[in-house]
Amino acid sequence: MSSGINWFKFSSPASFYPLAKKLAVGFGTLAVVFCAVGLYIGFFMAPTDHQQGESYRIIFIHVPAAWMSMFIYLVMAFWAGMGLAFNTRLSGMMASALAPTGAMFTFIALWTGSLWGKPTWGTWWVWDARLTSELILLFLYFGFLALQAAIDDPRRADRAGAVLALVGVVNVPIIYFSVKWWNTLHQGASVSLSSAPTMATTMLIGMLVMVFGFWFYSIAAVLMRARCIMLERERNSEWAAQYLESGA
Amino acid sequence: MLEAIDLQCTRGERTLFSGLDFRLRGGELLRIAGANGSGKTSLLRLLCGLLAPAGGSVRWHGEDIRRLREEYWGRLVYIGHANAIKDDLTAAENLAIACALGGHRVAAGALRSALDQLGIGGSEHRPARVLSQGQRRRVALARLALSEHSPLWILDEPFTALDARAVDIVQEMIASHVARGAAVVYTTHVELEIAVAVALRIDLGAAAV
Amino acid sequence: MNWGSWSEFFAMGGYALYVWGSYAVTAGLMVVELILLVLRRRGILNRFGGKS
Amino acid sequence: MLETAVFVIRRDLLLAMRRRSDVLTVLLFFVIVVSLFPLGVGPEPALLRTIAPGVIWVAALLASMLALSRVFAQDYADGTLEQMLLSASPLSVIVAGKVLAHWLMTGLPLVLLAPVLALQFDVPQNFLGELMLSLLLGTPALSLIGTIGAALTLGLRGGGALVALLVLPLYIPVLIIGAGALDAAAAGLGAGAHLLLLGAFLVMAAAFAPWVAAVALRIALE
Numbered sequence: 001m002s003s004g005i006n007w008f009k010f011s012s013p014a015s016f017y018p019l020a021k022k023l024a025v026g027f028g029t030l031a032v033v034f035c036a037v038g039l040y041i042g043f044f045m046a047p048t049d050h051q052q053g054e055s056y057r058i059i060f061i062h063v064p065a066a067w068m069s070m071f072i073y074l075v076m077a078f079w080a081g082m083g084l085a086f087n088t089r090l091s092g093m094m095a096s097a098l099a100p101t102g103a104m105f106t107f108i109a110l111w112t113g114s115l116w117g118k119p120t121w122g123t124w125w126v127w128d129a130r131l132t133s134e135l136i137l138l139f140l141y142f143g144f145l146a147l148q149a150a151i152d153d154p155r156r157a158d159r160a161g162a163v164l165a166l167v168g169v170v171n172v173p174i175i176y177f178s179v180k181w182w183n184t185l186h187q188g189a190s191v192s193l194s195s196a197p198t199m200a201t202t203m204l205i206g207m208l209v210m211v212f213g214f215w216f217y218s219i220a221a222v223l224m225r226a227r228c229i230m231l232e233r234e235r236n237s238e239w240a241a242q243y244l245e246s247g248a
Numbered sequence: 249m250l251e252a253i254d255l256q257c258t259r260g261e262r263t264l265f266s267g268l269d270f271r272l273r274g275g276e277l278l279r280i281a282g283a284n285g286s287g288k289t290s291l292l293r294l295l296c297g298l299l300a301p302a303g304g305s306v307r308w309h310g311e312d313i314r315r316l317r318e319e320y321w322g323r324l325v326y327i328g329h330a331n332a333i334k335d336d337l338t339a340a341e342n343l344a345i346a347c348a349l350g351g352h353r354v355a356a357g358a359l360r361s362a363l364d365q366l367g368i369g370g371s372e373h374r375p376a377r378v379l380s381q382g383q384r385r386r387v388a389l390a391r392l393a394l395s396e397h398s399p400l401w402i403l404d405e406p407f408t409a410l411d412a413r414a415v416d417i418v419q420e421m422i423a424s425h426v427a428r429g430a431a432v433v434y435t436t437h438v439e440l441e442i443a444v445a446v447a448l449r450i451d452l453g454a455a456a457v
Numbered sequence: 458m459n460w461g462s463w464s465e466f467f468a469m470g471g472y473a474l475y476v477w478g479s480y481a482v483t484a485g486l487m488v489v490e491l492i493l494l495v496l497r498r499r500g501i502l503n504r505f506g507g508k509s
Numbered sequence: 510m511l512e513t514a515v516f517v518i519r520r521d522l523l524l525a526m527r528r529r530s531d532v533l534t535v536l537l538f539f540v541i542v543v544s545l546f547p548l549g550v551g552p553e554p555a556l557l558r559t560i561a562p563g564v565i566w567v568a569a570l571l572a573s574m575l576a577l578s579r580v581f582a583q584d585y586a587d588g589t590l591e592q593m594l595l596s597a598s599p600l601s602v603i604v605a606g607k608v609l610a611h612w613l614m615t616g617l618p619l620v621l622l623a624p625v626l627a628l629q630f631d632v633p634q635n636f637l638g639e640l641m642l643s644l645l646l647g648t649p650a651l652s653l654i655g656t657i658g659a660a661l662t663l664g665l666r667g668g669g670a671l672v673a674l675l676v677l678p679l680y681i682p683v684l685i686i687g688a689g690a691l692d693a694a695a696a697g698l699g700a701g702a703h704l705l706l707l708g709a710f711l712v713m714a715a716a717f718a719p720w721v722a723a724v725a726l727r728i729a730l731e
Contacts, residue, residue, distance in 0.1 A: 296595055300731060318596075321595045322597030326595050328591055330591065331588060332589045333587060336524050337524070341523070346592060348512070348513055348516040349603075
């Protein structure tokens with residue numbers, strides 16, 4: 001593997017727990033900085049869009065949220081695969097830690113998408129291929145969360161969730177293309193978001209900075225949740241005892 | 249030859265047992281003893297490969313059973329707590345299915361004689377739901393009469409719900425199977441002596457806290 | 458600077474409801490998620506920590 | 510190996526024949542759900558004709574999902590599933606056998622019944638062929654994908670609803686292509702493309718679903 005870094009040293013919760021705290025704090029501050037800069041660019045530097053006026057500024061959270069919702073599902077499937085392949089406890093914990101944040105971003109993408117659609121196309125909900133696929137992705141997240149909630153034994157919950165996540169990630173492209181095909185078949189009945197505003201450079205920069213901001217936020221939130229999961233699941237082990245005592 | 253090497257089993261966060269080592273050769277009988285909740289059934293399920301060990305490994309002729317998979321399962325006969333009997337099927341049909349899953353076809357005549365050996369030959373064509381709990385256990389155990397080729401039997405509480413006569417029959421079947429050079433692992437709360445050359449015993453002690 | 462005054466900024470060219478509706482819910486959800494995480498962590502420490 | 514699968518198929522069909530009511534409930538559910546729509550939407554033939562493919566397909570999808578819990582639940586309860594996991598032949602082959610038996614009992618009857626219901630929706634005769642063909646290719650794919658959900662949720666609380674939540678998103682491509690086949694046929698474009706896609710989806714599901722369901726079963730029975 002890469003030089004020097006022994007990944008397996010950090011693959012056990014005991015050694016990853018303190019590291020996760022440092023990472024979470026670091027990425028948390030990075031997230032705040034990037035979001036602040038992104039919002040400043042978005043609101044104070046990016047010009048008014050000639051077609052859509054000011055409503056297009058929703059793009060600065062809609063697109064990052066949509067990208068994060070998809071990206072987190074892929075990362076979740078990655079950890080799920082690792083968990084099944086190497087049987088490491090930490091991979092399962094990471095997958096469980098990722099799901100709620102992913103579901104939140106999917107909901108945000110849908111919420112901001114519909115609020116953006118109303119002034120632009122006159123309806124709260126547009127059966128556009130991307131928005132519809134986003135809705136189905138939200139169902140996939142809820143399926144994963146519901147399955148894990150229904151299983152008491154953490155080990156089975158991780159492995160069953162992993163199978164579902166992997167089956168889901170295989171189906172996401174199939175769902176997207178079938179929805180896109182369905183959308184073009186019924187072109188008359190629905191409007192698609194293809195007419196995205198032509199992006200002035202400052203708009204693009206603002207959006208990309210916000211993407212990083214959301215990404216760092218996700219890492220921080222997921223690591224915080226992973227730490228909680230580690231403590232909950234390994235509370236009887238001696239390494240957890242010391243942290244439970246000191247509250248570090 | 250069945251081998252357990254530094255075997256560890258956890259259920260949820262609790263460790264049922266760890267560092268368990270034993271070696272069981274053909275012609276030997278192993279009894280797993282221990283209080284309720286001490287992990288007897290979990291150990292048997294580990295030995296079958298139904299449960300993945302938290303630590304250590306189970307080997308059959310030196311090869312990890314998780315890698316042997318169907319090869320190992322083809323040789324194993326496992327009878328668990330549940331009788332694996334379908335209420336809507338007759339005793340004979342149930343037995344035929346059990347043997348088919350084990351990987352060998354059985355002629356109708358052999359089914360009848362196996363059931364006779366367990367003393368329930370008469371109810372061969374009656375749906376299993378009308379049988380008593382003891383009779384259903386006999387139907388499950390009748391599979392042993394058709395498994396003389398199998399080098400390893402793993403039996404979880406085989407004597408439950410059996411009357412004295414049935415216990416003798418099963419005891420005798422186990423003894424003669426071990427005498428044939430096969431290995432048998434079983435758990436029971438019935439204190440009884442099965443006449444075999446080598447009888448080993450592992451006590452898992454009290455329930456894991 | 459795009460905006461003459463703060464009130465113009467909040468009016469957001471007439472789209473205040475949509476733009477601020479989106480940003481408020483997004484910020485709100487992210488804050489709620491962090492609060493839930495802190496509460497969850499405190500719950501763990503109280504339930505399992507503390508006893509010698 | 511295939512012998513064991515044939516044995517399992519015969520066993521499941523035998524069991525179903527001995528307890529015919531289970532099979533009938535699924536079919537009656539399908540008929541009732543389809544008949545509800547005209548009551549809800551109104552009897553105008555033109556409207557019914559346009560919604561017929563979607564209604565029939567959604568009803569078939571819900572009916573096959575309703576029957577899913579029966580694929581493993583009974584075997585799990587009485588211990589036969591454990592014996593299947595310890596069988597000499599690969600578990601995925603046995604699962605494939607069980608899915609085929611399940612489809613023969615629940616999927617195939619839907620295919621045969623759908624044209625009759627389609628007449629209720631005033632669907633012209635020459636589209637009944639496409640309807641049956643699309644269901645013939647679609648329902649086995651639904652059963653295959655559904656089996657994964659049934660295996661994952663084995664022995665869990667919230668059974669039926671949980672399986673639905675897990676499996677419905679994965680059914681969507683099959684629904685879109687299946688129902689779309691009839692719209693294309695109605696629009697005169699011919700359902701060829703859709704049916705080929707459905708066939709491709711079925712082949713992919715047939716190749717992977719039994720294996721994934723087998724993995725899920727081993728996880729469930731740990």
